[in-house]
Amino acid sequence: MADKKLIGVDLGGTTAKFAILTLDGDIQQRWSIDTNILDEGSHIVPDIIDSINEHLDLYNMQAADFVGIGMGSPGSVDIEAGTVTGAFNLNWKTKQNVKKDIEKGTGIPFSIDNDANVAALGERWKGAGDNNPDVTFVTLGTGVGGGVVADGNLLHGIAGSAGELGHVTVDPNGYLCTCGKHGCLETVASATGVVRVARDMAEEFAGNSKLKEILDDGDEISSKIVFDCAKEGDKLALMVVDKVSYYLGLAMGNVGNMLNPKYIVIGGGVSAAGDFLLTRVDAYFKQFTFPNVRETTKLRLATLGNTAGVIGAASLALK
Template sequence: MSQKLLGIDLGGTTIKFGILTQDGQIQEKWAINTNILEDGRHIVPDIVASLKHRLSLYGMTKSDFIGIGMGSPGAVDRSEKTVTGAFNLNWAAKQEVGSVIESELGIPFAIDNDANVAALGERWVGAGANNPDVVFVTLGTGVGGGVIADGNLIHGAAGAGGEIGHIIVEPENGFDCTCGNKGCLETVASATGVVRLARHMAEGYEGDSAVKAAIDNGDDVSSKAIFEAAADGDYFADSVVEKVAFYLGLAAANIANILNPDSIVIGGGVSAAGEFLRSRVETYFLKFAFPQVKKTTAIKIAELGNDAGIIGAASLANQFAAG
């Protein structure tokens, strides 16, 4: 039997695991709750225990695996295989991750940032179609992403490569961002950013709109509700989506004018709007992109959903194949 890959997607509420073939096909997957109590000290032991249990259940040993890859939030030191500042895990101080997992399981281990890892997954067997030049933009609570150029993930001098959410798209009158700047893409295109933009635009809108009425009433409004209302013909909601698409198209064109990737893949919760969002982003992308870039870079919607993390994490383990 050919050797397998193990992928781990570490999140603030769940830890997802997968056993994959060397060409990225998931054969088994499972998940456990993330126990962040007591400064997150249970997380790594829980991962080890879950892996040991499953391998025993499937009658597998360390010799059945090429390696383990993991995506984690926070600042990841890839060479030391540690994580610092993953606050949704209660990991403020540096955490030994790789050394513990390797010593307990005897399988080589690799780790990277979770957004980078999702980019690797989507590039490998998702919308990126294993092309060597792919940019992944994930629209969730924030806006993250990863840049793969000439087959290599771009990390940058301080590991901050691919901070797509902090491209400035509204320099004059932009919203304050958590990074300290104003007008970052994250402030208008994340799930929370879409709602923030809608609340701002509602102040000057006079027409009929269920979404505007809900905002004026102080009701909770979600980005999903705004996109659904827009698709159903709510003119105000539609104008919000159009503005979000403008910002995304502008950012995508700026990225593509520098990198000219084969594709810019949009994923994350907001991307569930699918073609309704993609086609609008493409319209603005084509408006702002360099002529040769327009012809060669495609705007796509992600295909892997929640599996992107474990698939991308498993791809990290492929580096051990030659060993």
């Protein structure tokens, strides 16, 4: 057992990332393949099986060398059955028996969970979470997702929605979210949310602002442009960052008040803004937490980047 290895798979709509890891979570090999979503995504699982088997041949390894394969997937995952439904960015229109197919195709035990949850497991195990039993992870990307590890367990809730931090209500009268309700964190703190806040605040902003000029010119903007302008002292951009930080501090503050984790780890593309974002969120976090949480729960930036998924996925095989 001591020399056995893990395989982690991070399945996304563009690529599937793979890694072979030690039982301590150290990556030994990494590769990736394009995700072929043609023909209702029917090539995806066979491609994953072929790629694993090819790389095992390449590295002169056998199925028996592995404790298991763990995978993170978009969509709604039934972790017991090992099935996925509703993964629209994979073009999967029906329930996929991922576990059954991959175990048959590789001869290796297989476990699966959703992509935000495995990223949370990865950051908790080998990233900013320092392998603490109480870590909450929030990812600020195209959308906002998350995962909660509490008392050492990844929480799923009764229907798999535990850790859906993107849909925490931060403004009851706020923007309409794709989920149908108003004022979700995702509407203001995702990459598109930051841009939405910038566009709205620009309309009422009267002073000098490079960000406003870019917007008035009709140029495409990104959350990165907003943060870059703010770092240069742009007044409008600073107001936008302050508003986004306020909502993140409120939501993360309530995560702290409810769960009192050791760390709340912030990852995803928007978090590339780094300490510039973190210090602003932290100021509001402290405003919105009561003393014992304020003193014991810390905000941190994610450290693993896009390897969090394969590392966390691999850890599923250890259960």
